[in-house]
Amino acid sequence: MTIDGSWYLALAAVVFTIGAVGVLVRRNVLVMFMCIELMLNAANLTFVTFSRQLNDIGGQVAVFFVLVVAAAEVVVGLGIIVAIYRRRVGATADDPHELRG
Amino acid sequence: MGGLLATVSLPDLATFLVAAVILVGGALGVVLGRNPVHAALSLVATLLAVAVLFVEEDAQFLAAVQIIVYTGAIVVLFLFVIMLLGVDRRERALVEQFRGQRLVALGLGALVLAEVLLLGTGHWTTGAHATTGALSRPLSNVAELGRAIFTTYLLPFEITSALLVVAVVAAVVLARRFDAPAQDERPPEGDPGDRPGDESEVAGR
Amino acid sequence: MLHFAYLIPLLPLAGFALLCVAGRRIGNPVAGWIATLAVAAAFAMSVVVLVSLFAHAPDGRLFTQHWFTWFRVDRLTVDVGLRIDPLSVTMALFVTGVSALIHLYSIGYMEHDEDFAKFFCYLNLFVFSMLMLVLSSNLLVTFFGWEGVGVCSYLLIAFWFRRPSAASAGKKAMIYNRIGDAGFLVALFLIFERTGSLDYQTVFARLGRISPTDLVAIALLLFLGAAGKSAQIPLFPWLADAMEGPTPVSALIHAATMVTAGVYLMCRINPILHAAPDAAHVVAWVGVVTALVAATIGCAQTDIKKVLAYSTVSQLGYMFLAAGTGAYVAAIFLMLAHAFYKALLFLSAGSVIHAMDGEQDLKKMGALRAFMPVTAVTFFVGWLSIAGVPPFSGFWAKSDVLENAWAVSPALWAIGAVTAVLTAYYMGREFFLVFMGDPRWQGARPGGDAPRDPGWVMGVPLVVLAACSFLGLFIDLPFHPTWTFLERWLQPVVGASAAVHHYGLAELWGFGLADVAFAALGIAMAAAVWRAAVNRPRLEPRFLFMAWFIDWSYDRFVARPGALVSSFASSVVEARVIDGAVEGTARLVRRGGERLRRVQTGYVRTYAAVIVGGIVILVAYLVTRAGS
Numbered sequence: 047m048t049i050d051g052s053w054y055l056a057l058a059a060v061v062f063t064i065g066a067v068g069v070l071v072r073r074n075v076l077v078m079f080m081c082i083e084l085m086l087n088a089a090n091l092t093f094v095t096f097s098r099q100l101n102d103i104g105g106q107v108a109v110f111f112v113l114v115v116a117a118a119e120v121v122v123g124l125g126i127i128v129a130i131y132r133r134r135v136g137a138t139a140d141d142p143h144e145l146r147g
Numbered sequence: 148m149g150g151l152l153a154t155v156s157l158p159d160l161a162t163f164l165v166a167a168v169i170l171v172g173g174a175l176g177v178v179l180g181r182n183p184v185h186a187a188l189s190l191v192a193t194l195l196a197v198a199v200l201f202v203e204e205d206a207q208f209l210a211a212v213q214i215i216v217y218t219g220a221i222v223v224l225f226l227f228v229i230m231l232l233g234v235d236r237r238e239r240a241l242v243e244q245f246r247g248q249r250l251v252a253l254g255l256g257a258l259v260l261a262e263v264l265l266l267g268t269g270h271w272t273t274g275a276h277a278t279t280g281a282l283s284r285p286l287s288n289v290a291e292l293g294r295a296i297f298t299t300y301l302l303p304f305e306i307t308s309a310l311l312v313v314a315v316v317a318a319v320v321l322a323r324r325f326d327a328p329a330q331d332e333r334p335p336e337g338d339p340g341d342r343p344g345d346e347s348e349v350a351g352r
Numbered sequence: 353m354l355h356f357a358y359l360i361p362l363l364p365l366a367g368f369a370l371l372c373v374a375g376r377r378i379g380n381p382v383a384g385w386i387a388t389l390a391v392a393a394a395f396a397m398s399v400v401v402l403v404s405l406f407a408h409a410p411d412g413r414l415f416t417q418h419w420f421t422w423f424r425v426d427r428l429t430v431d432v433g434l435r436i437d438p439l440s441v442t443m444a445l446f447v448t449g450v451s452a453l454i455h456l457y458s459i460g461y462m463e464h465d466e467d468f469a470k471f472f473c474y475l476n477l478f479v480f481s482m483l484m485l486v487l488s489s490n491l492l493v494t495f496f497g498w499e500g501v502g503v504c505s506y507l508l509i510a511f512w513f514r515r516p517s518a519a520s521a522g523k524k525a526m527i528y529n530r531i532g533d534a535g536f537l538v539a540l541f542l543i544f545e546r547t548g549s550l551d552y553q554t555v556f557a558r559l560g561r562i563s564p565t566d567l568v569a570i571a572l573l574l575f576l577g578a579a580g581k582s583a584q585i586p587l588f589p590w591l592a593d594a595m596e597g598p599t600p601v602s603a604l605i606h607a608a609t610m611v612t613a614g615v616y617l618m619c620r621i622n623p624i625l626h627a628a629p630d631a632a633h634v635v636a637w638v639g640v641v642t643a644l645v646a647a648t649i650g651c652a653q654t655d656i657k658k659v660l661a662y663s664t665v666s667q668l669g670y671m672f673l674a675a676g677t678g679a680y681v682a683a684i685f686l687m688l689a690h691a692f693y694k695a696l697l698f699l700s701a702g703s704v705i706h707a708m709d710g711e712q713d714l715k716k717m718g719a720l721r722a723f724m725p726v727t728a729v730t731f732f733v734g735w736l737s738i739a740g741v742p743p744f745s746g747f748w749a750k751s752d753v754l755e756n757a758w759a760v761s762p763a764l765w766a767i768g769a770v771t772a773v774l775t776a777y778y779m780g781r782e783f784f785l786v787f788m789g790d791p792r793w794q795g796a797r798p799g800g801d802a803p804r805d806p807g808w809v810m811g812v813p814l815v816v817l818a819a820c821s822f823l824g825l826f827i828d829l830p831f832h833p834t835w836t837f838l839e840r841w842l843q844p845v846v847g848a849s850a851a852v853h854h855y856g857l858a859e860l861w862g863f864g865l866a867d868v869a870f871a872a873l874g875i876a877m878a879a880a881v882w883r884a885a886v887n888r889p890r891l892e893p894r895f896l897f898m899a900w901f902i903d904w905s906y907d908r909f910v911a912r913p914g915a916l917v918s919s920f921a922s923s924v925v926e927a928r929v930i931d932g933a934v935e936g937t938a939r940l941v942r943r944g945g946e947r948l949r950r951v952q953t954g955y956v957r958t959y960a961a962v963i964v965g966g967i968v969i970l971v972a973y974l975v976t977r978a979g980s
Binding site: 049053054055056057058059060061062063064065066067068070071072074076077079080081083084087090091094095097098103104106107109110111113114115116117118119120121122124125126127128129131135 | 159160163167170171174175177178180183186187190193194197200201203204205206208209212213216217220221224225228229231232248249251252253255256257259260263264288291292295296299300303304307310311313314315317318320321322
């Protein structure tokens, strides 16, 4: 008998929360990005859990695609970060606030 | 929960617990790590733990892919960028600028956790069973996954291919240094960081 | 030939249009001649129509000429057209005739004015409006003409608008007129409500449908309109102020034509008045009291034109007395006679003013008989006429009025008699102060040029009007039935309502002699007092000079509180409440926007926090819902 799915879900919830809090608290752009990856992983874990509970491969397919998209997203995101850092060394996530209304 | 020990086999439980601890610990390490490199390495730990959990959940292919792609490529990419940009210095201001931001963040986090736990542990899953195909029977997991991807989800697959191409192109474009204007137009002393064209002088191609 | 009647009002309208467009370019004096010719042509057409009417039997002298249908709404159809009957033709004749003479006079009087063409433009518009008023077949079109003459009166009184007193006098005239017009309008509403039509023919045919109280109400409301237009109590103060306008305006509008519109209206609606005797009594009493009050005021005025203005109010009172006692023919007769001699008096006064370079104060004139003999003679003729000295037309007309008054009530006659004495007296006073005595102006006059009689342009109208004042007597002589031309002429129009009193010859002679006596008494008093003296404070008390303080009390008790209310409204209600509400809304929006703006902090992390908050709410919703 394997572990009940709800444990995995609880775990994923915890990781998701930690990731969310991290996005809100950290200012370093790269670390914020990593927290987003954490959240994605938590979601992946949830998908896989449900996939097992329902005995449906669809959940794993979803994870597959999430992985792909996350990869693409990281590539582009880091490219942007590099481009920004070239102009402004030491930029943080707080810097765009000068665009405030 | 008390009667769980009777229904769960010990190896499974142990694996789960260890992986869970590493997972949460790594997550905390990402969030709390001052040094971005430390955060990245914590992320590696987290991802590995997730991969272990994937195996536990009969998603073997995904576990492998997780390690190869996520840990092996994405985190490495992070580390490259950290090295490239030299952000291994500590975050300058450790003091939070906003009053109550941390409080708000923790509060919101607690709420989200509570809600998701409620949702997750209540037995409310209502999805249809096995519309796409069983996890690993009759074929192996990889084969099942492959079958699903190449038949039912073929269109999303193709689109993600295009997405990857776009991402590559974007990366090339974003990382490109702009060519400098004609030689005689440039002033002798350029200020690095002002004009993209000047970087070529400083860093060299 | 009758169908040419449409030309009568349209010729002055064409003159107005032409001068409106090209007046300034046509200029002085051709513009004046064009205007005069337009009105003279209208007069000629009126004569043609008159002659055509003669060709028909007396009972068949009623024609309507339909022009077009103005509008048709539900039950109400208003047609614009002319009603050609003895009354309207009489009115048209004397309106165009006197107007033509005054147009001619104005060419000389206004020759130095820079707005020469504009003056004639307005005059032509006025004649058109007045003609529409008297010729119309429909009450609403009459009202259109009524309003039109009111507007022209305003335009012409305030002609020299750069003078604040003139501008305010024009406004005052308009406002008093409007008060009367409100009565006219309500009467129109009532008439339509009860009879379903506004056409004279139809309304008179359906009078039986109106209850007696309604008839009295309608008659009184129409009289209110007439009181506003013809300056009766309590709406008379505007006429004195209207003297701010050029003298030809005073002559034409405020003596001969516009102010007689009220009397015309009363005569036109004689079936209604006849059916509402109570209202007729009110008309008669208001008229005679006004006559007396105005006469007393005239005794103490020092402005040459103001005396004439109050005199007009007084004479109009006589006309209303006549209409109210059923003596419509007498009213019309007096209106005609009055038109001639009052216009004459005004134009003579105008000559004096013109010659005296704008001086209008009686106390500063004197002995002008030697310098302006022609004017003096014409003024003298006018004086005798208004005083009621035979054989001038004024005597016959006033006699008619007083005779009929006696038959209704001796009290009316008595008041009328006293007024007659006063009339002769104050006009005599004016005559003596202006033309006799010492030349008080000689010291103050710059240059050495003595005042002179006017040229022929101004002189011819004077002489013509003087002749009419005399010849007018032939309109209606009481001695023999065949000589009562006017009475027989107007028979089809007013015959049914006219009060008929049969006096014996002895009684007629009695009345006549009494009238002569009144005139003589008044003249004698004037001569005794004013031949030598200039100032007689006891005979010119401030109470009379200030017009019994009626105007003053209107100002105090009506105008000032009104002004207070409106200044309150403008400074508090308008500025604070209304503007405050509008601006307050704007301010609210702006402040709200400024507060809301703070949501846009620019910090990604706060946005992220908000997103997470949104997630919390959404999931909470799901949690609560998913329990089912």
